[in-house]
Amino acid sequence: MVNASAHAPVPDDVRAAGRAVLVERPGRHRLVEAPRAEPGPGEVRVAVYAAGICASDREVYAGNRAEGYVRYPVVPGHEWSGTVEAVGPGADPALVGRKVVGEGFRACLVCDRCREGATSLCTGGYDETGFTRPGAFADFLVLPARLLHILDDRADLRSAALLEPAAVVAAAVLAGGPRPGERIAVVGAGTLGLLAVQLLAAVSPAELLVVDPRTERAEQALPMGATGVCAPPEAAGLRSRYDLVVETAGAPTTAHDSCLLARRGGRVVLTGLPGPGARGIDPVHLSVSQLTVRSVFGAPPAAWAHAVRAFGAGLLAPTPLITHELPLEDFAAAVALVGGGDPRVGKVLLRP
Structure with a gap:
């Protein structure tokens, strides 16, 4: 593993406020602070441990993602791992403290494709964490509890940040x-x-x-x-x-x-x-x-479950794929690494 940047301690007041990488429009971003969002009914707030950068995030920043598949301004980040910090009304309080990953597609759950279990083919319109909803290039992420996949308490959250691409592969x-x-x-x-x-x-x-x-x-x-x-x-x-x-x-x-x-x-x-x-x-x-x-475009719940089971069983070992870890402040440098064409660059993580 190459440590491309050291992690400076984050002051408690900044942690309380919460930071996020906001891409205002193609090629323009800034690190913003805002009060920690409270989870609404059926939602949870996750403290993000790590979030991976992929070619789709590079497209968001460059402005060449297909029309309709991004909504600016946006906080990117759809590959992530973390720990549930708070739950909203109707969400299971037992989730607090659990290590989790989560699906990105915000499917309607009522169309024919969703009822078949093919939520990645939802006909209700494209809606996904990190593209049309705030993503995980942030200290905290709020999402519906139904999208979570719970990990073993001993799970390595650094490796688990790659479970989103693993779900696509699954x-x-x-x-x-x-x-x-x-x-x-x-x-x-x-x-x-x-x-x-x-x-x-x-x-x-x-x-x-x-x-x-x-x-x-x-x-x-x-x-x-x-x-x-x-x-x-x-x-x-x-x-x-x-x-x-x-x-x-x-x-x-x-x-x-x-x-x-x-x-x-x-x-x-x-x-x-x-x-x-x-x-x-x-x-x-x-x-x-x-x-x-x-x-294959994205992953339905069955594929997520398959990937999480394989990860828990030790059949998936993503750690060797990670080559760089950078703080949120180095978002632009991280994107440049992903798009630089260097074969020595594997998976790049942002670490809040």
Whole structure:
């Protein structure tokens, strides 16, 4: 782990007020102070322990997140861990003092998709912590108690801050339905890819390949359960080999290339979000090979529960993915690290 910045003691009066990183508009932010918000009916207030920064947060700050998926001004932060500090009317008082993580989507719970349990497909309109609601780049976070997932009292909250991306990966794994003895490939060795390797290794595949042009990043997957790594040019020679391919990179060609790696009748799950101009999937190949292609955006409660159980059982060990920890005051530097392209930079945490 690289400690990119020391944590100076925070005065009690500042802690009482509560600080938050407010992005007023693209490219402009400031650290603000405000009284600690009191949780309303059915809500809790969480003291944030750590919050991860991902590409979506970088998009919020740069101003290139898709229209309708951010509402300025906003306090970002959708990957977090913390401890329940207070509960509002109707919330269980026993939650106070518990270590928790929490879902981000504020689903309506009444539409057909929500009633199916697919809250990430809610038709009531997009609403998510850190994008349209105040997020966790702050000392405190208020959210509905129903969104919490309770951790073991011995849980490492630093590692637990990565359970949001782990839940997304869990959604992809559940969608892909891996079976013991299958050949599986993971395209991308970023945070999502390395978490995917850990969950997939638990299924005992015959082969678990990681494809990434960054050799150093890809090789991190070997002690996590991967059986081999290679760069995209080498992967081109493995066409039609894999029963399941999980794409996590979101690069311009990775969705197209992932479908080529899958065997005839194989399965492909896409989790990356490529930008405009990405190379599309060949419809002829898709039809002739009879591939099953699924996509994942966010995670429903079942995927969160899967990730939290795997974390509690020791099947998910996110700690090696964390390379930098910075205080709230260094938000801009943290965002720059995430977007800098240095392969040595893994998961960057903000620590209130």
